[in-house]
Amino acid sequence: MINTEKIYELQKYNFAAYDLLLYLDTHPDDKKAFNMFKELVCKYKKLREEYETECGPLEPYSAANFKKFNWIDSPWPWEKEGNA
Numbered sequence: 532m533i534n535t536e537k538i539y540e541l542q543k544y545n546f547a548a549y550d551l552l553l554y555l556d557t558h559p560d561d562k563k564a565f566n567m568f569k570e571l572v573c574k575y576k577k578l579r580e581e582y583e584t585e586c587g588p589l590e591p592y593s594a595a596n597f598k599k600f601n602w603i604d605s606p607w608p609w610e611k612e613g614n615a
Contacts, residue, residue: 537582541589544575 548571551564560566579589587601588594594602 534582534586537578537586541575541578541582544571544578547571555585 549567551568551571554564555561555568583589583593583596587604588597591602594600
């Protein structure tokens with residue numbers, strides 16, 4: 532089952548980290564920005580791990596972290612059960 536709240540949290544951390552990544556491309560010596568980037572990536576990874584443990588993999592490669600290939604076990608986001 533898709534956990535919409537956690538998906539939104541993942542999207543927020545991913546967006547913020549990517550935005551800082553773009554900034555760091557032009558300001559590589561900004562230590563404060565780099566530390567914020569590392570914190571966001573750490574939070575993203577932790578939340579992603581929690582989500583995948585609870586709901587299943589977010590991408591096919593994540594299925595390698597499970598005991599069986601479960602990429603296709605959950606409903607797809609466009610399937611009715613996935614949006615309940």
